[in-house]
Structure formats: C-alpha cells, structure tokens
Amino acid sequence: MEGGRRGWWPELVLGLVAAGLGLASTRLSTAGLPNDGWATVVAVVAGLGLIGVRRLPWPVLVGECALMLVGDAVARTGTDTPQLAAAIALGFVAHRASWPATAAAFGLFGTVTVLDVLDPGTAGLFSGALGVLRLAMLAGVAAAPVAFGRYLRGVRHAAQVAEERAREAETRRAVETRAARLAERAGIARDLHDIVAHHIAAIALRAGSARYAVQRTGGTEEAVLVLGELRDTAGQVLDELRELLKVLRDPDAVEPVGGQLEPEQVIRDAERRVREAGVAVRVSVSAALTAAPLVVRTTAARVVREALTNTLKHAGPGAAASVDIRSDDGALVVEVRDSGPVRPRPALPPSGHGLAGMRERVGLLGGTLTAAATDGGGWQVRARLPIRESG
Incomplete structure (x- = not known):
C-alpha cells in the first residue's frame, strides 16, 4: 500500500483524529489563558501534519519540531499535540531510514524536547545529579518511538525474507516435481520401447507366415487363422500406443536401453x-x-x-x-x-x-x-x- 489512494486512508484518519484530540485538549486546558487561540491553531496544524507522515516522515518531523518551538513561544500549554506528533514522525523515520538518519532524527527530536522543557525561570533544571536523571528520562522518552520503529522495520524485513524463501522453496519444489515427472516419462518410454518393438516384430513374422502358407502350401485356412491373430495383435499394439501417447506428450527422443523384459x-x-x-x-x-x-x-x-x-x-x-x-x-x-x-x-x-x-x-x-x-x-x-x- 505504498502507492494508490487506498494507502492514504490510515494516515488521513490518524491526522484527523490527532487534530480533533488536539482541538479538544487545548480548548479544555487553555480556556481563559493568553493566546489560547494560537495554541488551538498549533495543535490542529500539528495533528493534520500527520496525514503525510508515512510518505514524508522527515519533513513532517521537522515541521512538528518547529511547531513545538512555535507553540512554546506563543502559548504556555500549546506543545503537547506537536510533541506527540513529532514522536510519531520519529517512529516512522526509524522504520523507514537507516541508522545514521535515525540517529540524526533522534538528536533533533531530543534537542527540541529539551528546549521545549526549558523556560526562562528553569535554567538550572538539568544541573546536578537530578538534572542528569531528567535528561536520561527525556532521552528514554525520545528513544521509545525509535525502538518501536526499528522493531517494526526488523519485523517487516523478516517477513520479506520469509516470503522470499517461501517463493524460492515453492519454485524449487515445482522444478523438482517437473524433473521427477519428466524422468518418469522417460522411464516409461525406456520400458515400453523394446516391448512395443517386439510386438511389431511379431506382426511382421505372422504376416510372413500367412504369405508363406498361401504361396507355398495353399493352406488358406491356416492363412486365415494367422491373419486373425495378426489383426488381434495389431489392435492390441494400437491400443497400447494410444495409451502411451496419452501419457508421453514430450516430443524429445529417448534413447532405448536393451534387454527390457515383459x-x-x-x-x-x-x-x-x-x-x-x-x-x-x-x-x-x-x-x-x-x-x-x-x-x-x-x-x-x-x-x-x-x-x-x-x-x-x-x-x-x-x-x-x-x-x-x-x-x-x-x-x-x-x-x-x-x-x-x-x-x-x-x-x-x-x-x-x-x-x-x-x-x-x-x-x-x-x-x-x-x-x-x-x-x-x-x-x-x-x-x-x-x-x-x-x-
């Protein structure tokens, strides 16, 4: 579903739901506060930005990080929806991109998150042992979407490898089956070659006996008897050849082997x-x-x-x-x-x-x-x- 209209539906639903939740949350949390209208706009735009997250994860991540900074500048509580949307975009980057690109995206999101937390009155928030602990917690929060995205990437790769191996195994089985069938057809031809030749030789021998009976001895009754046997043998050979042709449809010649038995x-x-x-x-x-x-x-x-x-x-x-x-x-x-x-x-x-x-x-x-x-x-x-x- 990488292309086509159908692939847009999950992202469209995700964006609309995120925009709706952002609108509802800002209406409830910023009512009566300064610049509450701007907070609502930032939240709605951040939610709608997720509509393109699967096809354009990097631009969406950069845009959501920018909205986090803008929301933090214009409203006190206007950055929750952009931060959530940026985390989702980071997960998609981790899912689609290589490790260096994922590390760059993680650094961008982590830096913007730290800047979003810092306020003019909280300059010492990350100082000391407690500050290191806070930074570690923020890094863990930023690493969660990365881990989830890389996990899904591994699952997708494993599924692709398994599907490819299944196709290869199916192709190999088909080739082996066809080889076995061709080998058995060749085996049938080898088995029947000398036997059918024997019947044809018997026909020729009986025809010669009938001719000899008529020309040399004048024994018409004996000739009629031999001709009757000749007709029966010829009919049997024709039936057997008809059955053989139903099975052997491969026109390739097969070398007969001597000494075949009844x-x-x-x-x-x-x-x-x-x-x-x-x-x-x-x-x-x-x-x-x-x-x-x-x-x-x-x-x-x-x-x-x-x-x-x-x-x-x-x-x-x-x-x-x-x-x-x-x-x-x-x-x-x-x-x-x-x-x-x-x-x-x-x-x-x-x-x-x-x-x-x-x-x-x-x-x-x-x-x-x-x-x-x-x-x-x-x-x-x-x-x-x-x-x-x-x-």
Whole structure:
C-alpha cells in the first residue's frame, strides 16, 4: 500500500483524529489563558501534519519540531499535540531510514524536547545529579518511538525474507516435481520401447507366415487363422500406443536401453531376487494383469519391483512379503506388504526417486499410490491404476 489512494486512508484518519484530540485538549486546558487561540491553531496544524507522515516522515518531523518551538513561544500549554506528533514522525523515520538518519532524527527530536522543557525561570533544571536523571528520562522518552520503529522495520524485513524463501522453496519444489515427472516419462518410454518393438516384430513374422502358407502350401485356412491373430495383435499394439501417447506428450527422443523384459518377467525377477536374499515372498497375480494395457502392466511391474526393493532394504532377511495384483472396479490394484524387520535395523538413506518417483508415474496414468506403515510394524504400498476402455 505504498502507492494508490487506498494507502492514504490510515494516515488521513490518524491526522484527523490527532487534530480533533488536539482541538479538544487545548480548548479544555487553555480556556481563559493568553493566546489560547494560537495554541488551538498549533495543535490542529500539528495533528493534520500527520496525514503525510508515512510518505514524508522527515519533513513532517521537522515541521512538528518547529511547531513545538512555535507553540512554546506563543502559548504556555500549546506543545503537547506537536510533541506527540513529532514522536510519531520519529517512529516512522526509524522504520523507514537507516541508522545514521535515525540517529540524526533522534538528536533533533531530543534537542527540541529539551528546549521545549526549558523556560526562562528553569535554567538550572538539568544541573546536578537530578538534572542528569531528567535528561536520561527525556532521552528514554525520545528513544521509545525509535525502538518501536526499528522493531517494526526488523519485523517487516523478516517477513520479506520469509516470503522470499517461501517463493524460492515453492519454485524449487515445482522444478523438482517437473524433473521427477519428466524422468518418469522417460522411464516409461525406456520400458515400453523394446516391448512395443517386439510386438511389431511379431506382426511382421505372422504376416510372413500367412504369405508363406498361401504361396507355398495353399493352406488358406491356416492363412486365415494367422491373419486373425495378426489383426488381434495389431489392435492390441494400437491400443497400447494410444495409451502411451496419452501419457508421453514430450516430443524429445529417448534413447532405448536393451534387454527390457515383459512386465510379468519383471515381477518374477523381483520375486526371485528378494527370495534369494532371505525374504519369504508370496505372489498372487490375477489374469487382469495380462489383459491390461501395456503401459498399465509396465507401471504395475515397476511398482512391485520398487516396493520389494524397499522391503529388502528396510525389512531385510527373515521378513515376509506378499504381492497381490487384482482388478477392482475398472482398475488394476497392486498391493505389496511386508512384515517389517525381524530385528531392529539402522535407518538407510533413500536412493533415487524411489516411491516418490513411482507416485509420479502412477499419477501420470490417472492413478494413486499410497505407502504407509501397518499395525504389525511392517509396510504397505498400494497402487490403483485405472484401465481405460479402448474405443
């Protein structure tokens, strides 16, 4: 609210209230005294001067100090409102300006306050030990708005630093999330590249078999059977490619890696690896896995492998684990549970994206993945992958 009309309202209200209080106080305290009219004018002008205190704290402070001297000269009790207004202006200077400028403002206000207190008949007011005490009290009064202004300045700076750090943290999280999503998209492409290529090669092989059957043996029935299988395989590949294109919208090329396995083989290999390491594994896979689109099957296999790897790392030999893959209301559900460590184990640091990366991958397919501790001290990973109907 440093600019615009809305920023003037607090100062306007402050100035009007201060002018009203100054008018009321001088009317009550200077009634019947000489120059009471001048005291009223000084008080009202001092109050109205606060309207510009936030934007022009230094000019307002100088003006209020001048009004303190003028009020002291023309009326005996005409300096209360200017002194209060000058203290407010000093607080704004301390809030906005540097330490040297604040010290100069403090010196100006303190000097004018001392001059305001001094009268022709009070020349020895600040002499002796009692005079030093009076000066210390006046310095404390002048230091109060400085301390309050500097405190608010520190609070504002801390709030700005906290807000900037929050923005930086939010930006960093957004970048990390995007990097994880891109990494998982690349991972999906690597997983599916060789499998889709395998299906295309199977199509070409079956087409060659049909051609050979017709040209060499004249077996039309065999050729029709092969062509039917060819049509089914081609339709399956098209459905899987359609699902893949829904997920991979990044046109960047991805280098394939060799040796990719079918999702079912990935699950069997993960089961064998953890069983050989001393973890008892029970795997239950329904026919829904084979019937699911390739991108869903591959993601399910990666979830199983990651979850069993975590079981091996954190539960260790002697633990028991179970893998359950089934269909549920138009979705493929993957649940991996373990019994937890048989003896206390030190906490291991996370490596790679882990389950966070799997959560991103599942999210790309419109599914959900949860990981939480079980009542028996073990761990459960559950993924739900929707199976879209091909049209």
